[in-house]
Amino acid sequence: MMNNLFSVFDPTSNLLNIQLNWISMAIIIMFLYYNYWLMNSRFLKIINIMMITFIKEMGDNIKSKVILILFFMMIMFIFINNFMGLFPYIFTSTSHILITLSLALLLWISYYIYGWIMKTFMMLAHLVPIGTPLLLMPFMVLIETISNIIRPITLSVRLMANMTAGHLLISLMSGTCQNLNMFSSVVVVLLQMMLMILELAVAIIQSYVFTTLVLLYYNEMN
Template sequence: MMINLFSSFDPSTSFNLSLNWMSMMIGLLFIPPMFWLIPSRMNFLWIKISFILHSEFKILMGKNSKGTTLIFISLFSLIMFNNLLGLFPYIFTSTSHLVLTLTLALPLWLSFMIYGWLNNTLHMLAHLVPQGTPGILMPFMVCIETISNIIRPGTLAIRLTANMIAGHLLMTLLGNTGPNLTFIMINLLIIIQLMLLMLESAVAIIQSYVFAILSTLYSSEVN
């Protein structure tokens, strides 16, 4: 019995241990089999996805990519694994916590900012005033651009967390109404839950892609 609606996102267990965070390591168990049967279909699929992501990230980053795309492909893989694993029963969704998402977003953004301001100071200053801005609006634009730049890691983290929580909460709310429904309504509820599960699977992949793409865009701005 849940104490409250958000107790499903509580990282503590019945043994008062935070073993739920071990769910982040479960993804590693699915990776090795693809290397035992080469070329397997799973291996072909993952190589194809990696090549597609590499080509897209390379276009966004320009000529200065030089293998940096591998960092963002790894980031995409980590988030997608955790998002999809969270859809399985009794597996903790680690990406629904700001602790994890901020841990991913903040160091990335901070490293971009430190690199940009130390090596491309004039380029970073030019980003604070968009091209064609009237002189009278320049002070306001500098303030707006500075604020929008500072809140980037927060928006990255909150976007991923909110999307993971929203879908899981909706499925939990609908699932808890099951015991009080008639036979016909339970069948309808199962169909709705299956459709929601498909939607959540799509959201899990899309949100990991959005996180990786936005991180790539932020890195391209400092070059």
């Protein structure tokens, strides 16, 4: 039972044992923005409105406005992958630790290599909060160092766990329908519809939380 349940999140498809489920990520790259320079559409207008809103909200928290395009594309990439996972027979790539940990590690390593090489004194200053007693400074340095090291783990596991939990609950509820009567099955289906709305909200919130935390980590170097 548990093997069949968690096999829903296995990225290996049954066609010639080829990992075709990862194509959901390539579809975004190949077909989503292909007409950006050719024609205007309502979808592109929505993207522009979202970009302007994101820049207005996050622009006050960052000095360099050029880097905002990176964070905007990150939030769009995570949200679209989360959203596509709500469709039947489409693998949710952000529910796999391979994707979330790779994304978090890439950003974390880039930030800290740049920070420790270019702004060493500022990175050292972040290890000791202002007003820390002299006797507690070694312990604060140790605690801050551990918290900095586990940041990519917490980022990746948070996103993966939130995207996996809802899908698991919906899968469990679907498995119980075959043993229920018609009225109970209708109730379960209605509950699943409400869960799908909740999952859509989770897809938006988790992409925003991931991007905001990465942006806060970036601000520590400036």
